[in-house]
Amino acid sequence: MTVQTKIQGILGLAAIGDAMGAATENLSFDQIRQHFGGPVTDLQKPGETAFALGNEAGQVTDDFSQIYFLCQAVLENGGTLDKETVIKAILKWSDVSWYFDRFAGPTTRSAVAMYKDPSLKMKPLPGAVTVDYASKATNGAAMKIAPAGILNPDDLAGAIDTAITITQVTHDNSLAISGACAVAAATSASLAEHATVEDVLAAGYYGAVRGEALAKEVSREVAGPSVVERIQLAYNIVDGVGTKEEKLRRLSQIVGSGLHISEAVPSAFGIVSLNKGNALQAVIDAVNIGYDTDTIATIVGSMVGAFIDLSDPEFLSLFETVQKANDFNIVELSNSLADVVRFHERKQC
Template sequence: MTKEKMLGALYGAAVGDALGAPTELRTTNQILETFGGYVKEYTLAPKDTFARDYPAGTITDDFSMSYYLMQAIIEHEGNFTEEIAQQAIINWGADDYYFDKFAGPTTRAAIENMKQGLPTDVDPFGLINYSGLATNGGAMKTIPLALLANGDLEKALEYTIWMCKPTHFNSNAISAAAAICCAATHALTESATLESIVAAAVWGAEKGREYGEQQQHISVGVDIAYKIQEAVKIGGQAASFEHLLSETADKVGTNFLVQESIPAVFSLLAGTEGNTMLGIYAAVNVGGDTDTIASMLGGILGGFNGSQSIPQKYIHDMEKVNTTLPLQSTIETFVALCSSR
């Protein structure tokens, strides 16, 4: 891993999150109607989105949770365990600026249980399976773990499981999170290609699902590994940017449930041929859970192409707006820590 690739992964995830916040929940056509065209700059969020009333360029739960994860790992001198993951999540839950506005239903419920000393690894309704908890809140915060894994997919899988256990302990959520983390881990290596990044994602998805099922934390849903491979075919066959967005939204899906949003990342990766900013723009405008899809894809492609693939203006403006978090110093410290391992 080079410093430029590590910075690219983290800033790609942050910029994607901030760019995608205003377009969340809408379809592509609604995005075009609301904003007068495709969104490619930081934009104020409409009143009917989660980011309403916050400045343009604000990060959401996606990268603010990654920030607290990095801080926890820094405080523990590069070590990471399930307990450290849980503490990072609790610390994020105490940040009213980001938690109150952006917390997803699965993470919010888990944090409330943690605060009360209640278990987080049981279905809240006492049902046999965990299908309602197969959301992408585990996957969206795995990019820092990719740096920590230092090219080792087995470690990326292990870290992902620890990250998911406090909030997203079910077969599909772990499968999806492992797909993103393993893809991002491999993207940081010098030998990575788009094909090998997808292969790493498929491997992670298979292993993550296997682990969840072995632990009897099963969520009913389609095979994420299979859907990633099908999504790559769909995105790779798109005839234009507009066609890529419509094919991904209509045939892959962009919902916050993992069987849609995680495969969507790889449809857009294939359709934009691995270009960092074109991939982020596609994710921002594809509709649905745009901030999370853009953050995950930005983390993978930023790591693949390096920080030079992200215009400095996006990074500067995003850091300037999110004044409650020392993003630049934390990112630089975390990169230095991962470089020394």
């Protein structure tokens, strides 16, 4: 597989995960199976239980759309990803009411408001305890982080540094950085020539540890469960007794699959660990784990999309539907990103 095909797999599977998970979001593990008559394995039109009510089957939400806008912004900036590029991307994304008005989470919404009007970042009264946008450790830091890995293939240090740059624009805190670095490092490792899923999981765990350490130097520490410890908890569940379905249920009930970064990212790692030989099935399991399914499925797709067989009929059908439903050209975007990667590699030689 080439860098281009691996990048296409990452973007394609992340987009499929977002679109498929849009129909199951907000439902519990059991409710999904009751509501749909079993696990969801295809693209369905979201119903009244979903934030994405109004979407057609195959349309994405905030998760992949932010990846798409960020990738485009990088290309517009000559292949360079810096803080200003990230801010421009998130502001351009916020101007699309179809995405922002319906899907923007509280942390992203607050950050966008501040960048549009810096006066909104008010100073607290003397002695007051305040919680600003940056102190919220929500999973929005990890859902859009794939470009950090894509632009730094098989370069964990570079992926982690880039992940911190992206994360600090909207989620400038220790837990969000740890979770984002975990996913970025995993994505980066997946682009190595002879990468395995075991490599991805190991790199992701390292990313979480390294991100946590670096965040203490460049960001602020916030209260909440450790992403590192929660990933280990997920692995313990996967390595324990029980069927695969029972382990997925435990991941949803014990690790959690909600909005907090310390639920979504560790849960994604557990799902990937349960599906080492089938990238598409990993995304399908994420779609059916319950709660914030579209985000977790996007994260899982980012981590293992490089392993997908682009000629697989099941993947190809889903991929073509998503591209058409969103008017995306993911193939062209992947080609352009691969050109950027190859250009930077030549400069380093």
